[in-house]
Amino acid sequence: MTRPADAPDTLTLIRPDDWHLHVRDGAALEAVVPHSARQMGRALIMPNLRPPVTTAQQAMAYRERILAAVPAGETFEPVMSLYLTDKLPPEEIALAAKAGVRALKLYPAGATTNSDAGVTDIRHTYKTLEAMQKHGLLLLIHGEVTDPAIDLFDREAVFIDRVMIPLRRDFPELKIVFEHLTTKEGADYVRDAGPFTAATITAHHLLYNRNAIFTGGIRPHYYCLPVLKREIHRLALVDAATSGSARFFLGTDSAPHAAQLKEHAFGCAGCYTASTAIELYAEAFDSVGQLDKLEGFASFHGPDFYALPRNTDTITLKREAWTVPETVPYGDAVLKPLRGGDTLNWKLV
């Protein structure tokens, strides 16, 4: 790729937020929270602990543990969510709203890491969704069917037809975020779905297609769910993210797993990108000459959709080649960040 002569060498942005982040708990949490705090103003914290975060009280306790891991001198605001189950009572929604919880996450049962307690049939949750619509809480959706008869690569597109379209019709004013969008069908759907629907897009789905998982051998650190798709889908996601549309915003879905659990016969799904997130997104936007669209995607569209104030401080990136560390400490284990050992061309100052 050739670089246009007028491409900038530094880039200053209002501080971004990460609207989809996994930080786990305990020693793992202490290892990863400082990475996000260095880059992001806020992050929407996913609730898929074991057991999952299903009450306002649990969410507030989790928030305190996250804040305790933020290094002195950094400000980082965890935005909390609850894990939607078939049995989550509608009464919990008022308590959650009052405690400052902003969203509930819908995992179809069995869709990904720690999703066994997920929703078996969306209709079981309708009373709770009504309460969410009333209290202004967002519904964050892992948009894949889990039907084993559906090919893994088609599960997002089928989810749109089977679940999203009926759900959207039944709850027209429920704010819904289609999380970690991975397909052209998903991007087309969200673009046209109206003002109550938005989507997060990860850096890895903007940078890679499914060949990355199989280049020179099986590459477990490129395995995530929803899985990387064909190039046509990656291009559609890059188009959506760089279009300037307020429907699309930054959510890394950074998902730490100890390296030995990814390099395994049953390797865990998830890419670790929190330590270099904004650099990876800058590379994706730069690759199509759209760096000027990065600030809207990373720093404005998310808080606007969540009805939260935008950040006011800034970060600066400079164009400088550097090597991402191959491993970073993770409790008693190590993490292998995406692109570990490789060069990135943007660096957070």
Ligand SMILES: [Zn+2]
């Ligand atoms: Zn996730």
